[in-house]
Amino acid sequence: MSKKLFAAVQLGSLKLSNRMVMAPMTRNRASQQGLVSNMMIEHYQQRATAGLIIAESSPVSAQAVGYPNTPGMFNTEQAASWAPLIESVHAKGGHIFAQLQHCGRISHSSMQLDNALPVAPSAIKADGQAVTYTGMLDYQTLAP
Amino acid sequence: MAKLAGFDGVEIHGANGYIIDQFLRDGSNQRTDPYGGSVENRMRLLNEILDAVISVWSSDRVGVRLTPENSFNSMSDSQPQQHFGYFIEQLSTRQLGYLHILQGDMMTKVSLLDYRALRDKFSGSYIANNGYDLQKAQTALDNGDASLVAFGLPFLANPDLVRRYKEQLPLNPVDFDTFYGGNEIRNMRISPVSSLRAIKRSDARKETQWNDESFPSYLTKLPRPAHAPCLHPCMQSR
Ligand SMILES: Cc1cc2nc3c(=O)[nH]c(=O)nc-3n(C[C@H](O)[C@H](O)[C@H](O)COP(=O)(O)O)c2cc1C
Ligand SMILES: Cc1cc2nc3c(=O)[nH]c(=O)nc-3n(C[C@H](O)[C@H](O)[C@H](O)COP(=O)(O)O)c2cc1C
Numbered sequence: 001m002s003k004k005l006f007a008a009v010q011l012g013s014l015k016l017s018n019r020m021v022m023a024p025m026t027r028n029r030a031s032q033q034g035l036v037s038n039m040m041i042e043h044y045q046q047r048a049t050a051g052l053i054i055a056e057s058s059p060v061s062a063q064a065v066g067y068p069n070t071p072g073m074f075n076t077e078q079a080a081s082w083a084p085l086i087e088s089v090h091a092k093g094g095h096i097f098a099q100l101q102h103c104g105r106i107s108h109s110s111m112q113l114d115n116a117l118p119v120a121p122s123a124i125k126a127d128g129q130a131v132t133y134t135g136m137l138d139y140q141t142l143a144p
Numbered sequence: 145m146a147k148l149a150g151f152d153g154v155e156i157h158g159a160n161g162y163i164i165d166q167f168l169r170d171g172s173n174q175r176t177d178p179y180g181g182s183v184e185n186r187m188r189l190l191n192e193i194l195d196a197v198i199s200v201w202s203s204d205r206v207g208v209r210l211t212p213e214n215s216f217n218s219m220s221d222s223q224p225q226q227h228f229g230y231f232i233e234q235l236s237t238r239q240l241g242y243l244h245i246l247q248g249d250m251m252t253k254v255s256l257l258d259y260r261a262l263r264d265k266f267s268g269s270y271i272a273n274n275g276y277d278l279q280k281a282q283t284a285l286d287n288g289d290a291s292l293v294a295f296g297l298p299f300l301a302n303p304d305l306v307r308r309y310k311e312q313l314p315l316n317p318v319d320f321d322t323f324y325g326g327n328e329i330r331n332m333r334i335s336p337v338s339s340l341r342a343i344k345r346s347d348a349r350k351e352t353q354w355n356d357e358s359f360p361s362y363l364t365k366l367p368r369p370a371h372a373p374c375l376h377p378c379m380q381s382r
Pocket of ligand 1: 023025056160273275276295296
């Protein structure tokens, strides 16, 4: 079998040690304020031998939030909480990208500021239920 | 914020039925303004986001993730091959770090599109994903179907997946009950072969206490997504 998967590769200006990428995976292990937890640091630094890690999706604003306990990317406290995680990946020779997320209709008013309805391109609701801090709730018909 | 935190780059999440994807696919976008209707209009939001992000990051530190046919989150499109062909041609002009495609439908395991044709419309690095194992990944790289391969569940269950693939070691089973949340000591048992004992008891206890205070207990009871992970090749091999 060829060894290409394990060969270093240039990704733009980054040199990755192999062609194995860790796909982004939401684990709902951040605090309610969207701060990175110790368990997350452990999780990512254990996987730092991947050529590139794409971190779990992270909402870019309070409105972008769609799931409980997802790590945020919209205030300086959140950014600061990511720093030790990123450092621990770099210390092991890894590279890590953030995944910038806006959930749109896959959210619920109980997850939004002032209980506002989530936003979406059109007022077409998704089937199923949103995961919220108070349990599973039906998706709502939204304001476009 | 991602730059402030020290990330090497950012991936724009245009996949899996979240807001960018809701605009891109016509099953969820029925707007009649400049953000709906034609492919140009449906891509406007993504283009504006990219313009903004590339004003902060060098374009080679920006990736985009798309899911042309994943039906997760009630998504659909009338002509995914043509529509995503257009989106990808446009992305190809931006000197992005990479294009990352979750190929096929995670819910049904059906894959009807010609991903090689989509891949060939993109001039930069292409990350293929969904259901890859060592063999399929090597084949994709050898055939030029992908420049890199992303692994989800295999990395979730095997922190040292690189070593396991390199040395062809057996893989851990995926524990579906610990996908989300963290107030289970079991999470800490998912360990690299090499450092099974490295996670000390005390650390595990510390994590558990921290979690018990911080995580809503129902998270571990979330319904397991009813789809593909169970069909993943890393599960079939056992
Ligand atoms: C627990 C879990 C969480 C996920 N979270 C995300 C996410 O935050 N963002 C995303 O784009 N994809 C997410 N995905 C999809 C994965 O990135 C990946 O596309 C999927 O697992 C298929 O790849 P695989 O067959 O190698 O596992 C998630 C998948 C799982 C199983
Ligand atoms: C295949 C798959 C893809 C996912 N993609 C994303 C994603 O793109 N963004 C995200 O924030 N979470 C993602 N997740 C996490 C889930 O959407 C969510 O946390 C999980 O499915 C819990 O809700 P459910 O039990 O109703 O599915 C994904 C999960 C799976 C299994």
